[in-house]
Amino acid sequence: MARTKHFSNKPSSRSKKRLQWNRSPRPRPGGATTSATPTSPGQQQQQKQRQRHRFRPGTVALREIRKLQKSVKLLIPFAPFVRIVKEISNFYSKDVSRWAAEALLALQEAAESHLQELFADANLCAIHAKRVTLMQKDIQLARRIGGQRTW
Numbered sequence: 001m002a003r004t005k006h007f008s009n010k011p012s013s014r015s016k017k018r019l020q021w022n023r024s025p026r027p028r029p030g031g032a033t034t035s036a037t038p039t040s041p042g043q044q045q046q047q048k049q050r051q052r053h054r055f056r057p058g059t060v061a062l063r064e065i066r067k068l069q070k071s072v073k074l075l076i077p078f079a080p081f082v083r084i085v086k087e088i089s090n091f092y093s094k095d096v097s098r099w100a101a102e103a104l105l106a107l108q109e110a111a112e113s114h115l116q117e118l119f120a121d122a123n124l125c126a127i128h129a130k131r132v133t134l135m136q137k138d139i140q141l142a143r144r145i146g147g148q149r150t151w
Contacts, residue, residue, distance in 0.1 A: 074112055081108050118142055 068075070082104055089096045119134070121142035126134050 074108055076108060076112060078104075078108065081111075118146070121146060 082099070085099065085104060085107060086097075089099075118139065122134055122138040125138040125141045125145075126132065129138070
């Protein structure tokens, strides 16, 4: 069979215009639809105002880290923590059903302090492995090096 040349079908400018006019614009979440090219200076100013400022990746995370390091409040919500403590204590002993509020607060502070130290050690393990991302194996290594605590 003989080889034949295939020419690409280049759409003419006429068909492009027809496609643009037949297509309906996709509704925007804000409810307002804008054209791709603003025609008047007033529309250009509105488009500049609508553009949301975006920070570079990592900037917001670092800001949040600094904010949380300055604060002294507990990060785990109290009610879910109390439910977990009561569930675990009920599993080990049916006799212990009531907890003092001060005891739960002390337990929560100790748990958060332990988790913070564990994450700090795991972060050092990740940095030692020349990584920035914290992985499960970093936490396991930090627990192994730090030693298992029976409590």
